[in-house]
Amino acid sequence: xxxxxxxxxxxxxxxxxxxxxxxxxxxxxxxxxxxxxxxxxxxxxxxxxxxxxxxxxxxxxxxxxxxxxxxxxxxxxxxxxxxxxxxxxxxxxxxxxxxxxxxxxxxxxxxxxxxxxxxxxxxxxxxxxxxxxxxxxxxxxxxxxxxxxxxxxxxxxxxxxxxxxxxxxxxxxxxxxxxxxxxxxxxxxxxxxxxxxxxxxxxxxxxxxxxxxxxxxxxxxxxxxxxxxxxxxxxxxxxxxxxxxxxxxxxxxxxxxxxxxxxxxxxxxxxxxxxxxxxxxxxxxxxxxxxxxxxxxxxxxxxxxxxxxxxxxxxxxxxxxxxxxxxxxxxxxxxxxxxxxxxxxxxxxxxxxxxxxxxxxxxxxxxxxxxxxxxxxxxxxxxxxxxxxxxxxxxxxxxxxxxxxxxxxxxxxxxxxxxxxxxxxxxxxxxxxxxxxxxxxxxxxxxxxxxxxxxxxxxxxxxxxxxxxxxxxxxxxxxxxxxxxxxxxxxxxxxxxxxxxxxxxxxxxxxxxxxxxxxxxxxxxxxxxxxxxxxxxxxxxxxxx
Ligand code: GLC
Numbered sequence: 274x275x276x277x278x279x280x281x282x283x284x285x286x287x288x289x290x291x292x293x294x295x296x297x298x299x300x301x302x303x304x305x306x307x308x309x310x311x312x313x314x315x316x317x318x319x320x321x322x323x324x325x326x327x328x329x330x331x332x333x334x335x336x337x338x339x340x341x342x343x344x345x346x347x348x349x350x351x352x353x354x355x356x357x358x359x360x361x362x363x364x365x366x367x368x369x370x371x372x373x374x375x376x377x378x379x380x381x382x383x384x385x386x387x388x389x390x391x392x393x394x395x396x397x398x399x400x401x402x403x404x405x406x407x408x409x410x411x412x413x414x415x416x417x418x419x420x421x422x423x424x425x426x427x428x429x430x431x432x433x434x435x436x437x438x439x440x441x442x443x444x445x446x447x448x449x450x451x452x453x454x455x456x457x458x459x460x461x462x463x464x465x466x467x468x469x470x471x472x473x474x475x476x477x478x479x480x481x482x483x484x485x486x487x488x489x490x491x492x493x494x495x496x497x498x499x500x501x502x503x504x505x506x507x508x509x510x511x512x513x514x515x516x517x518x519x520x521x522x523x524x525x526x527x528x529x530x531x532x533x534x535x536x537x538x539x540x541x542x543x544x545x546x547x548x549x550x551x552x553x554x555x556x557x558x559x560x561x562x563x564x565x566x567x568x569x570x571x572x573x574x575x576x577x578x579x580x581x582x583x584x585x586x587x588x589x590x591x592x593x594x595x596x597x598x599x600x601x602x603x604x605x606x607x608x609x610x611x612x613x614x615x616x617x618x619x620x621x622x623x624x625x626x627x628x629x630x631x632x633x634x635x636x637x638x639x640x641x642x643x644x645x646x647x648x649x650x651x652x653x654x655x656x657x658x659x660x661x662x663x664x665x666x667x668x669x670x671x672x673x674x675x676x677x678x679x680x681x682x683x684x685x686x687x688x689x690x691x692x693x694x695x696x697x698x699x700x701x702x703x704x705x706x707x708x709x710x711x712x713x714x715x716x717x718x719x720x721x722x723x724x725x726x727x728x729x730x731x732x733x734x735x736x737x738x739x740x741x742x743x744x745x746x747x748x749x750x751x752x753x754x755x756x757x758x759x760x761x762x763x764x765x766x767x768x769x770x771x772x773x774x775x776x777x778x779x780x781x782x783x784x785x786x787x788x789x790x791x792x793x794x795x796x797x798x799x800x801x802x803x804x805x806x807x808x809x810x811x812x813x814x815x816x817x818x
Pocket of ligand 1: 380482
């Protein structure tokens with residue numbers, strides 16, 4: 274049994290800084306141009322030095338990679354492109370020895386079309402495996418029309434016809450058939466998969482598409498004017514019983530094993546039900562990620578987040594970017610700083626300097642808020658979205674599935690720049706295969722090596738902030754807004770206190786006077802005691818308004 278981190282068995286997940294490893298783009302240890310476990314293991318000292326508490330790894334299982342590993346063919350083994358089970362076990366022990374917990378990605382909504390169950394179901398219409406998927410007769414005189422009007426998340430119909438004439442459901446690509454959670458075999462299998470990884474020593478599971486596992490009975494049409502709060506393929510009541518069963522399993526292990534849900538839903542009322550005390554421990558705060566980077570919008574989403582999480586005593590989380598979004602350096606440099614998965618606005622004009630200034634301010638803001646925080650690999654380097662990957666090199670299935678209208682998510686998945694003046698920037702050893710996505714030549718100024726040597730770099734800011742955060746993370750959750758003159762949201766400022774920490778973000782166009790206190794850290798230069806626009810400062814030492 275691998276050693277557990279020396280952080281004890283307290284509820285570490287309530288305040289953790291969790292770093293998202295997009296494995297195929299983090300570090301390549303074997304020179305094939307794709308990141309892997311060997312590369313990750315060699316970079317564990319970097320992660321420890323960065324000051325995060327835990328790692329979340331995107332899927333590492335055996336996969337044909339139709340959706341970068343979110344199409345799993347074997348849930349109990351590692352894809353050879355990433356390594357093998359022995360390396361995964363060694364990695365867990367090494368991460369723990371560095372004081373880092375490890376969360377892996379569980380993909381229960383669908384598997385790969387190469388999964389043995391789906392292969393058996395496709396081969397024989399009488400196979401018992403059929404009930405584990407959604408096979409349905411088509412509509413129309415000869416069954417030539419899909420069984421209902423559902424569209425997949427990546428575009429196109431959510432159904433594909435089989436050689437037997439019937440259809441199967443896939444809310445993502447045709448290579449990702451949806452599992453049928455009404456099947457007891459599916460439930461038993463995933464409970465066993467959970468135990469397999471918990472036994473191996475993982476500290477938690479991120480649950481992919483957590484809102485989508487169960488479907489409304491009868492698979493009714495969505496209709497011409499769908500109600501986004503009542504869709505037949507998401508947030509149906511049956512999903513909660515699954516998580517209650519899983520919670521009983523995680524609770525039966527020592528060491529505070531946790532679930533974090535990818536819960537994308539339109540209302541906080543729907544979302545928060547997943548975080549009731551006997552369900553998931555936490556979830557990603559996509560309302561915060563998607564919102565505008567303005568003082569009134571931030572204040573509103575922070576207030577709503579704190580209020581809704583308080584109702585179930587779950588920790589809020591703060592997330593700025595992940596492997597499915599436009600990187601926030603680019604979003605925040607745009608005129609409209611909001612984000613929507615249905616319209617990524619690729620190529621919208623973005624001011625890179627403004628975006629980076631705001632991204633640095635946003636980091637300090639999120640690190641000062643109560644709860645857990647996520648850092649997506651490359652956030653700490655201030656990486657922008659790569660918007661000019663040649664279309665013949667795009668890998669994301671979103672591109673073909675959208676009829677070549679949405680470039681998809683490759684621009685936030687470009688391999689990290691570690692060192693040197695030219696690609697592969699230390700991502701792979703010199704002389705290795707080209708990285709699986711091309712890196713911009715301009716990233717030579719953004720490498721870990723270049724930024725480590727610069728005390729004003731974004732990497733240095735993250736290191737300083739995460740080290741200080743350890744002091745503040747465990748502060749009581751109460752956040753007190755500072756509404757003194759010049760510090761209100763109406764004036765473009767977000768300012769609050771937690772214990773003796775004061776956090777001020779200036780999103781107005783003019784400099785504002787800093788409130789009292791000793792300056793601890795700022796996301797940009799302070800001019801004559803005044804906080805410039807798009808800058809955040811942390812101060813200590815004053816405990817009353
Ligand atoms: C989640 C993942 C995304 C993946 C999809 C299908 O949204 O984050 O990357 O494509 O699920 O598994």
